[in-house]
Amino acid sequence: MRKLRTKSDVTRAQIIQGALQALEKTGVIGTTTRSIAAEANVQLATLHYHFESKSTLLVAVLEALIDEIAERLREDRAGTEPDLDDRIELLIHGTWRSIMRSRARQIVQYELTLYALREGAQWLADQQYEAYLRLYRDQLTSKSEKSELSTAGYTSLARFILAGIDGLILQELVKPSRTRSNQVIEALIFGAKQYSQQLRQEALMVIR
CATH class of the missing domain: 1.10.357 (Tetracycline Repressor; domain 2)
Known part of the structure; x- marks a missing residue:
């Protein structure tokens, strides 16, 4: 895994992991940024701060x-x-x-x-x-x-x-x-x- 150097890196990794867990549970169509934020245990605004769209998060x-x-x-x-x-x-x-x-x-x-x-x-x-x-x-x-x-x-x-x-x-x-x-x-x-x-x-x- 990439070394996480800052709090921002940690939060970003947390969101990505939450996205993966949400995708595994409900699939791509059924997964929303709101459900990803809930899975990652972060505010929706925090998610959008790190990822401007669902597509950029999917790439990550x-x-x-x-x-x-x-x-x-x-x-x-x-x-x-x-x-x-x-x-x-x-x-x-x-x-x-x-x-x-x-x-x-x-x-x-x-x-x-x-x-x-x-x-x-x-x-x-x-x-x-x-x-x-x-x-x-x-x-x-x-x-x-x-x-x-x-x-x-x-x-x-x-x-x-x-x-x-x-x-x-x-x-x-x-x-x-x-x-x-x-x-x-x-x-x-x-x-x-x-x-x-x-x-x-x-x-x-x-x-x-």
């Missing part, structure tokens, strides 16, 4: 959810510099562990995406997708001077993994089966490794 909720996953992924890699295959495994396993900790939060994220698309807030859906794509790409990219793939290659690999994770989340939400999902996760890891090899070979061909 999305950022907090992504930060939570990012922190856990960084902890998995702490003090190591794994190769690309290992980074793929760490990313997919770590992401899936974080996702499975809260079914309600995954429903909220899907609701946020659909809400954004229905309400004409394409930017919110775009921001959510791009944030996850950026997170995955950063986790896949080597921190050493020698990178296995180009930036475009890492982006393509991140998009492939994100598509697989998104599909698996929806399947798990509709018809839960940890055994089946774990098998699919292993298949996704295998497929991502194969795709990364293809991307590396294509990069070598371009160089030649």
